[in-house]
Amino acid sequence: MDIAVIGTGHVGLVTGACFADLGNKVICVDKNEETINNLNKGIVPFYEPGLKEIITKNTKNNRLAFTTDIKEAVLNSLIIFITVGTPTKYNGESNLVYVEKVTAQIAEIINSYRLIVEKSTVPVETGIWVKHTIKLKASKNVVFDVASNPEFLSEGNAINDFMKPDRIVIGVENEKSEKLLKELYTPLNAPIIVTDTNSAELIKHASNSFLATKISFINSVAEICEKTNADIEKVSKGMGLDSRIGKKFLKAGIGYGGSCFPKDVKAFIHIAKKKGFNFDILEAVSEVNKKCQENFLKKIKDNLWIIEDKNIAVWGLSFKPGTDDIREAPSISIIKKLLDEKAHIKAYDPQVSEKQFKNSIDGKIEFFDNIYDTINNSDCLLILTEWNDFKEVDLKKVKSLLNQPLIIDGRNIYDIEKMQNLGFTYISVGRPTVNKKVDYNNNQIFSTNNKENI
Numbered sequence: 289m290d291i292a293v294i295g296t297g298h299v300g301l302v303t304g305a306c307f308a309d310l311g312n313k314v315i316c317v318d319k320n321e322e323t324i325n326n327l328n329k330g331i332v333p334f335y336e337p338g339l340k341e342i343i344t345k346n347t348k349n350n351r352l353a354f355t356t357d358i359k360e361a362v363l364n365s366l367i368i369f370i371t372v373g374t375p376t377k378y379n380g381e382s383n384l385v386y387v388e389k390v391t392a393q394i395a396e397i398i399n400s401y402r403l404i405v406e407k408s409t410v411p412v413e414t415g416i417w418v419k420h421t422i423k424l425k426a427s428k429n430v431v432f433d434v435a436s437n438p439e440f441l442s443e444g445n446a447i448n449d450f451m452k453p454d455r456i457v458i459g460v461e462n463e464k465s466e467k468l469l470k471e472l473y474t475p476l477n478a479p480i481i482v483t484d485t486n487s488a489e490l491i492k493h494a495s496n497s498f499l500a501t502k503i504s505f506i507n508s509v510a511e512i513c514e515k516t517n518a519d520i521e522k523v524s525k526g527m528g529l530d531s532r533i534g535k536k537f538l539k540a541g542i543g544y545g546g547s548c549f550p551k552d553v554k555a556f557i558h559i560a561k562k563k564g565f566n567f568d569i570l571e572a573v574s575e576v577n578k579k580c581q582e583n584f585l586k587k588i589k590d591n592l593w594i595i596e597d598k599n600i601a602v603w604g605l606s607f608k609p610g611t612d613d614i615r616e617a618p619s620i621s622i623i624k625k626l627l628d629e630k631a632h633i634k635a636y637d638p639q640v641s642e643k644q645f646k647n648s649i650d651g652k653i654e655f656f657d658n659i660y661d662t663i664n665n666s667d668c669l670l671i672l673t674e675w676n677d678f679k680e681v682d683l684k685k686v687k688s689l690l691n692q693p694l695i696i697d698g699r700n701i702y703d704i705e706k707m708q709n710l711g712f713t714y715i716s717v718g719r720p721t722v723n724k725k726v727d728y729n730n731n732q733i734f735s736t737n738n739k740e741n742i
């Protein structure tokens with residue numbers, strides 16, 4: 289099929305490349321000339337495992353092209369995907385200005401039947417407005433349909449998420465659009481849920497908000513674990529083995545970030561309020577998430593005492609491993625607060641570039657491309673993203689380079705007992721600082737490395 293994808297961000301680029309890989313002819317459009325020129329040179333604007341290869345392969349076999357000319361793309365396609373950004377406004381509302389702009393452009397270009405599909409994450413009833421805009425702007429005798437086809441791509445795993453989806457959601461208004469989208473997605477051999485456009489839009493907001501709710505829930509339980517010397521990793525494991533709960537998205541940490549959860553939770557709260565419903569649970573989810581970073585900062589202060597002039601090593605800046613994306617990353621708010629207190633930050637991330645990160649904070653930090661250089665003469669080490677690189681480091685060397693053996697881990701990547709035996713003060717999330725075993729004979733609680741009552 290001939291497809292146009294309007295917007296070459298994380299969603300548009302993965303969608304276009306994967307549709308091309310499935311045998312379709314795809315034209316990806318973006319108004320950013322530099323992005324398009326780079327893509328035509330094989331330069332991908334962000335890190336996503338496997339994306340560069342799949343783009344190179346499909347541009348080589350002429351199934352995938354990049355242009356700034358939306359007219360060329362729309363006139364040569366039957367299905368047009370809208371994958372532009374829907375950033376958050378100051379009040380949490382989705383900013384749909386780019387969706388409307390692109391919709392109006394498409395309307396003015398189409399001269400015969402097209403299926404226009406919103407794939408950007410949008411509030412419920414956006415599809416109705418897309419249809420209304422096209423009716424208003426397109427020439428009178430043009431026939432078109434509008435559909436909703438939300439994406440469920442997580443960064444760092446996006447190609448896999450596209451090619452092996454749990455489900456495909458298509459919100460359509462008639463059989464013709466349903467047939468077209470079913471034909472397009474058949475090669476993926478995945479369950480296809482057919483709904484109206486409003487329900488499809490709600491599936492997306494509700495799914496992301498539910499996943500964010502799971503994260504804020506487990507982070508709340510982690511706080512109770514800290515007050516009762518319980519271990520959130522064990523609690524989470526015990527919960528997740530219940531098939532009704534499921535083990536995914538039950539990892540306690542320093543809160544969710546990224547370009548989706550924070551934005552989608554706020555947008556869902558906003559549209560619900562607009563429709564007369566106060567989404568109290570999601571308000572709480574968002575509040576709990578903010579508190580995760582405050583709790584982590586308190587751990588730093590409780591263990592460093594004075595922050596000013598301290599050298600603080602930071603491992604991990606991206607909002608999660610597998611990506612160089614720092615949008616809404618907890619690292620930004622944590623590092624900003626430490627800079628406000630005049631700490632010296634020495635940062636390392638396997639993918640995030642110095643330029644990228646410095647644009648997001650208005651303070652000076654030292655960037656290193658060697659992980660051990662960050663800890664040399666540092667007063668503590670913070671772990672903010674659970675990159676695998678950090679799990680394999682030489683901890684004895686880490687201890688020898690630090691001014692004091694203090695690690696504050698926001699992602700629980702190390703084993704408590706191992707850290708204790710190495711002589712670290714190891715502070716993590718929702719877990720005891722020392723490994724305790726209950727002596728089942730006389731029911732005492734002992735630390736594992738010294739047999740005294742505590």
Ligand code: UDX
Pocket residue numbers: 439440441442443444496499503536537538539540541542543544545546547548549607608
């Ligand atoms: C998410 C959804 O997973 C995806 O389906 C949707 O299309 C886009 O938004 P993404 O934001 O890329 O994907 O990352 P995800 O893996 O969902 O993680 C989001 C945030 O939650 C990250 O900051 C991550 O660190 C955090 N997280 C995730 C936790 O803190 N604990 C968990 O158990 C899982």
